[in-house]
Amino acid sequence: MRSSWLALIPIGLGLFMVLLDVSVLNVALPSIADDFNAKASDVQWILNAYTITMVVLLVLAGKLGDMMRRDYYYMAGMVLFGLSSYLCAEAWNVGSLIAFRALQAFGGAMLSGNVLAIMVELFPPGKRGAAMGLNAILTASAFSLGPIIGGWLTTNLSWHWVFYINVPVSVAAVSMAWLFLPPMPAKTKEPIDFIGLILLSIGLGALTLGIIKGQDWGWWNQKTLACFIVAFPYLLAFAIRELTCPYPLLDVSLFKIRNFTVGIMALSILFLGLAASLFILPFFLQGIKGLTAEEAGYWLVAIPLTNAFVSPLAGRLSDKMNPKYLMSIGPIFFVLGLYFLSTIDYDTGYWELFPKLMTLGIGIGLLMSPAFNVIMASVPPQKAGMANGAVRTINTLAQALGVAIGGVLITEKMKDLIPGYGNQLPDPGTMGMLKLLAVMGNPAPLVAMSDSFIESLHYLFNSVLWLPLVSLVIVVLFLSGEEHLRRVGS
Template sequence: MNREWLAFVPVGLALFMVLLDVSVLNVALPRIAEDFHAKMSDLQWVLNAYTLTMVVLLVLAGRIGDMIRRDRYFLFGMGVFATGSFLCAQAWCIGSLIVFRAIQAVGGAILSGNTLAIATELFPPGKRGTVMGVNAVLVASSLALGPVIGGWITTHLGWHWVFYINVPVGIVSIILGTILLPPLGAKEKVPMDLTGTILLAIGLGSLTLGIIKGQDWGWDNQKTLSCFAVSLPYLTAFAIRELSYNYPILDLSLFRIRNFTVCVTALFITFFGISSSLFVIPYYLQGLKGLSAEDAGYWMLAIPFVNTFVAPLAGKLSDRINPKYMMCIGPLFFAWGMFNMTKISIGMGYWDFFFKLIPMGIGMGLITSPAFNVSMSSVPPAKAGMANGTIRSINTLAQAMGVAVGGVLVTQNMKRYLPGYENFVPDPGTMKVLIAISKFNPLPLIGMVEGFVDSIHYVFSVMMYLPLISSLIVFLFLRGGEHLKKAKNAGGGI
């Protein structure tokens, strides 16, 4: 194995762990609620504290990585994440768990906001495609495998081990990083833009809070509207600040780089679609089919399984053939997979469902790894961390928006079956109870179950058009030949 690949081992391990922590915790929430006698709103903040902190800090974390030794910064982030995980496992009440989740997310932002930048430094232009493919596999696998791993750990070891498991993995990653990572010196030594950081934190934080809480509060609720109203002037002030300041935390001129902007847009739409899909599917598997969270995870293995083969190959090919081809075809496969989901029924078997998901896994692999590769190769090396943090922040925001829009589509469609239906989506456990009761044939409950099935179909029938828009944007605007020429000039082409 090459030195570059050995050096990327602890980085990939850290990224997988950070991303896995987002999905793995969902399964443990009922046990946490039982131990701490927590309300649903408290449990939501266990998740929201992590998401909000990540979104607010990702751009800053990436920018700092451009200013200091990135290898040491990575080790520091891993230490913070492992410490935060240990504290979460030691939490004595729901409030302390929420605070420790935010600490954990600080480390997560440092790690997630620098992994693409580290890969960019370790691998020269023209040889980054495969590692970007591996990165895409880690992202997809963490989302799909979270329920399986979380379900097993919670069932056999207890919810504390969802956090404890991060500690030895973190220690191993720190040891390997110390041994294998070469010195990654600072690319730019400039003053920190504290004003821009504060403006971005308030603007993005308010926007994200409004998105993730809008479903609970109501989209026309004063609190939701206030979040959006606060975010707009702060984000506007941030943009003005960055355009006029000599040392911006986010150099908006990055978005003048055509390939970077096209790839960021394509990734945003992709992650939006992924999150809306992965939000709805558990309601089908756990609620309508009555599976446990762990079993539901096994039903979704088609996505990471296929992606494991497709993404590295697509990434490698993106340095050898025009990446526009794969980035145009990938969304078409993803849309095909979403169309397949409009045909699911309660009585569907495992393998039928497995094969219906395969196009989604292919589509994710074909678009994400080339997009990561092209976007990071198109920016100046001195701004790799800034670009990395921006990509991760936008993707995290897209995931939050996907969940919110998926919830809106479900509740709006339910009103066709139950006039006056409120703006909430019952948890899969409640849906499971409704399914059991409906077997005794009370007509309103039968209508509700049919409504949920149709609403899931409706979400996919609406969202399947987004990948088509992504494909069109790539086709019209991506300069794949420009990336390919750069890769070949660097010696990575055939």
């Protein structure tokens, strides 16, 4: 068992890099735009290219992991991720950076799409809970630690180091994977369903593009509607194709497994609520409270700290007791955390915010690691990679949708409060200009922006309170904890 835990070190490093690469880059985007003299819309594609490519490839990446030696496949993904990170750092313009980010997502999909499947191979049933806790820690920590790491690197070195830092980590992870990962032979040998892959790629690509660009374009804009009009027929055609294909890219019969489907639903709703509510906190911390990106990251550290304690414990307990109890308590803590956040104000201090975020961290840990454990225990081992890819795809889409929903809720509320409001959030640049106006004798715009944002923030947190309650209802009504315990032999 000791060797299995050592093998988790390179696995954890790979997953953390992939997840961190989104939040860590947000902080560096203004510097990148300044260096390349790029428009904001162009710079956004540095993020979009990564997200869309990752979503499109995750199912294929998981399927390929089932068909190859998973240890070699994972190391190849690590090499590709490190090499593409170096190319991103050396990019000469926005176009080249976007292309290298898409390449980086190839490596990221190979890593992220196989982490859970590797854990299934490393640990026997009944011993996976704590390992799934590590997966939950890394998933939750990447969001909170990204601004700290990105802010420090960008401030003290340059934006290039947001990418350069991945290179030595990749080298270390590949070296440790070579030493510690046991041989993981292919679980199945079958042809790739290229027709299904094309249908899925077009469907998921259009859907993801519509979600992440809908707020910029407008939800009733022709481009947004075109994305959704294209996406759903292709996704429906993919589902029909997979039902009739002898070697499906994604075996849709997996969704007939009750705990697999229930676990994914509960997790995706959690990710949706998490993204909808927490993406806006940096605007409060940096815009309203005037903190730097690095300082804002320290204010959010309560979530990963709490999660680091709760997730392994919850994961281990989910191998010993009915996971339905843990997965039911988690959403309750999440609801309480959102309720507490709906009371924050201008003068909220660090130690006032800390316990509010701790409550969220407890809720995330109690639901996430048992859910990962239940999902992966419910599927046949030879389809673990395929299941892993499906889980990551749905969760990534849920996060993108959550940010979109959160953006809509807060901007629509601000439109009600500010006449002629132009979709501008209180980022440091905007607030700096408004403060300058206030010093020059016109404080009204600053007061209007600040007051309206605080009220809209409260509205947002109260509006998404129902999401974890939906997770709770799904778990209570449909999860079979007894079936999970039978599968893990407890």
